[in-house]
Amino acid sequence: MKIIGVGCGPGLMTEQAIKELRKARNVYGSGRAIDLARPYLATQASVKSIDDFKALHKLPADAVVLSTGDPMLAGLGYLTGEVIPGISSCQLALSRLHIPQSRVAIVVAHGRGHEKGMQETLDEVRRGKIVFLLADPKFDLAELYRRLAGLQMPLQLSLCENLGYKDEKITTAPIQFPPVKSADLYSVVIGNF
DSSP, rough: EEEEEEEESOOOOOOOHHHHHHHEEEEEEHHHHHHHHHGOOOOEEEEEESSSOOOOOGTTTTEEEEEOHHHHSSTTTTTTSSEOOOOOOHHHHHHHOOOOOGGGEEEEESOOOHHHHHHHHHHHHHHTTEEEEEEETOOHHHHHHHHHTTTTOOOEEEEEEEETTTTTTTEETTTSSOOOOOSEEEEEEEEEE
């Protein structure tokens, strides 16, 4: 099995990923991942949308599983097989904001552990780290903003929406005037930067 990161948006795949996709015969992925990979898939490839992520370990040995962004950020890198990275939303956001990755702690609150994600974010901010928060549409961003404001620290927020897409939008503001989310595909950079 190969787990291939297709990037967080169009044009954010590595050359290695494209080369592997052109050879792939059995491809599985989410609708978004398939859309990002489609230009590089062979016409004879069998492409199937993933409906049950818990059954991925049952896929055939020659399966290529697509992961949006980088499989090792919050993707499918836990699967057994070769992992080919893609450009993650974290990499793209930090490059857009000119923030070195060495200053950043990554917190994932996507699909699970919203409360844990909030706590980890607060803990890392208290430690002086810049946090890259990857969250899902159900994450209570207003509650996180409230808790961050309660720290009474000079914090800045960058709300990164639809990174890598034509409608990409990054809004930066101090914690006193936090940006309001308008897209389901988003991440937040939090800290003193």
